[in-house]
Amino acid sequence: MTLDELAAALEPVPQRGWLIDAVAAARAEPESVGRAFAQADRRLGRSPLPGPAGDAGWTPGRAGRALLLAAVADRPDGADRVAALYQRGDAAERLAVLVALPLLPIADRAVPLLHDALRTNDTRLVGAALGPYAAHLDAATWRQGVIKCVFMGIPLAVVDRLTERADDELATMLAGLTEERAAAGRSMPADAVALLDRLTAAADSTKPSSWEEQ
Amino acid sequence: MRIFDPHIHMTSRTTDDYRAMAGAGVLAVVEPAFWLGQPRTNPGSFADYFDSLIGWEPYRASQFGIRHHATLALNPKEANDPRCRGVLDLLPDYLDKDNVVAVGEIGYDSMTPAEDEAFAAQLALALAFQLPALVHTPHRDKAAGTKRTLDVVAESGIGPGLVAVDHLNEVTVGLVRDSGCWMGFSIYPETKMSPPRMVEILEAYGPERILVNSAADWGHSDPLLTVATAEAMLAAGFSADDVDLVFWRNPVEFYGQSGRLDLSDIAEPPPSFAGSSIARGGS
Numbered sequence: 001m002t003l004d005e006l007a008a009a010l011e012p013v014p015q016r017g018w019l020i021d022a023v024a025a026a027r028a029e030p031e032s033v034g035r036a037f038a039q040a041d042r043r044l045g046r047s048p049l050p051g052p053a054g055d056a057g058w059t060p061g062r063a064g065r066a067l068l069l070a071a072v073a074d075r076p077d078g079a080d081r082v083a084a085l086y087q088r089g090d091a092a093e094r095l096a097v098l099v100a101l102p103l104l105p106i107a108d109r110a111v112p113l114l115h116d117a118l119r120t121n122d123t124r125l126v127g128a129a130l131g132p133y134a135a136h137l138d139a140a141t142w143r144q145g146v147i148k149c150v151f152m153g154i155p156l157a158v159v160d161r162l163t164e165r166a167d168d169e170l171a172t173m174l175a176g177l178t179e180e181r182a183a184a185g186r187s188m189p190a191d192a193v194a195l196l197d198r199l200t201a202a203a204d205s206t207k208p209s210s211w212e213e214q
Numbered sequence: 215m216r217i218f219d220p221h222i223h224m225t226s227r228t229t230d231d232y233r234a235m236a237g238a239g240v241l242a243v244v245e246p247a248f249w250l251g252q253p254r255t256n257p258g259s260f261a262d263y264f265d266s267l268i269g270w271e272p273y274r275a276s277q278f279g280i281r282h283h284a285t286l287a288l289n290p291k292e293a294n295d296p297r298c299r300g301v302l303d304l305l306p307d308y309l310d311k312d313n314v315v316a317v318g319e320i321g322y323d324s325m326t327p328a329e330d331e332a333f334a335a336q337l338a339l340a341l342a343f344q345l346p347a348l349v350h351t352p353h354r355d356k357a358a359g360t361k362r363t364l365d366v367v368a369e370s371g372i373g374p375g376l377v378a379v380d381h382l383n384e385v386t387v388g389l390v391r392d393s394g395c396w397m398g399f400s401i402y403p404e405t406k407m408s409p410p411r412m413v414e415i416l417e418a419y420g421p422e423r424i425l426v427n428s429a430a431d432w433g434h435s436d437p438l439l440t441v442a443t444a445e446a447m448l449a450a451g452f453s454a455d456d457v458d459l460v461f462w463r464n465p466v467e468f469y470g471q472s473g474r475l476d477l478s479d480i481a482e483p484p485p486s487f488a489g490s491s492i493a494r495g496g497s
Binding site for chain 1: 268269307310311312313473474
């Protein structure tokens with residue numbers, strides 16, 4: 001989903017005029033964005049958008065917030081303004097920032113927001129922190145995020161490029177958690193078991209077999 | 215019987231209270247920001263408190279199927295502390311949040327010049343953010359305080375229908391009724407107002423424009439006194455419809471003026487919330 005596609009998906013929304021004015025105001029006067037950002041959900045709506053945008057989880061409120069973020073993000077202090085909207089936001093506003101990050105021209109400057117979201121115990125924020133913008137996370141933080149998903153019961157499907165990034169270290173951590181769970185008589189989520197099986201099989205196939213070692 | 219408690223400080227209550235309230239028919243609450251029993255020394259303490267009133271408490275309430283909204287303000291008592299004046303500058307960042315349905319509690323504690331200033335400034339904020347206002351009346355010198363409260367409300371330009379004047383009693387109810395403001399009553403185990411006295415007031419003044427709350431907090435109070443008062447109304451011969459008006463439709467109408475009251479069913483409570491969970495044994 002791109003910003004242009006979100007703007008197109010918002011065309012049938014009745015309060016679109018309010019959003020267009022708010023985006024223009026945010027460009028002209030970036031301080032004004034805070035109020036519009038807080039109001040966006042109740043102005044624009046919380047039901048899924050029709051079409052592919054809705055299928056991808058976008059609501060009018062969240063798409064509107066993405067466009068408001070874009071209106072302030074391409075300034076020299078854009079990343080700071082995005083961070084301020086996150087820090088002053090309620091849970092819905094913070095979630096809207098996290099899902100919009102990959103669409104904004106701020107390179108890796110919003111990584112501290114992912115760190116904040118990963119420290120919470122809000123499953124929505126933790127999951128959103130592991131979307132496409134998590135490409136900017138270092139491997140150790142990313143692995144801790146994945147393990148936290150398993151811990152909190154967040155489906156691993158939320159993790160962007162999981163297969164590509166999962167490595168031996170993650171397999172070791174998953175195996176350790178599996179052992180702890182087994183000791184407590186608790187099971188692992190099926191998607192975590194499947195991931196560990198895949199990683200273990202891949203590791204075995206690259207190991208020299210016993211007769212080659214002799 | 216469905217109960218909406220329009221004034222209760224759940225931050226000071228336990229999850230057992232939430233369970234008992236839900237079991238007794240309390241489906242919705244509004245939690246006004248207030249004094250925590252000891253002074254706060256800087257605006258940052260209020261920012262964290264406000265964040266909890268629009269974050270953690272709604273989550274906790276949702277675990278029991280109770281809808282939780284908040285009113286935010288610098289309370290009258292702490293308006294007198296110069297270290298807390300900066301809270302007035304924080305409020306505009308919070309008054310646009312979805313879960314905020316009024317400015318409150320504002321009003322008078324000791325009727326000082328600092329309280330005058332904070333009260334007027336926050337009525338202006340209510341006007342600017344198109345929110346109702348929840349106004350506390352003082353525990354001491356209540357009749358004079360209520361009269362002065364109504365003068366300040368009239369002077370502010372806010373419509374009386376957007377103002378609830380709370381903690382009323384037999385002495386102050388008439389003044390508030392004549393002003394056009396909503397009449398709030400806090401039912402306490404010993405002080406303020408009891409269920410039988412409340413029923414007498416309802417018999418004398420009728421159920422229109424009346425809000426009945428438990429104002430339960432960290433003091434001697436009881437979150438189920440709304441339910442007890444509703445039962446006392448029925449026992450005294452009020453109809454189930456009268457009870458529904460006082461304990462549901464009136465608070466819905468008053469706070470609904472914010473345009474932000476969301477009473478749709480809670481689909482499925484989120485499993486946990488930032489920083490901690492009330493579930494034990496999990497993460």
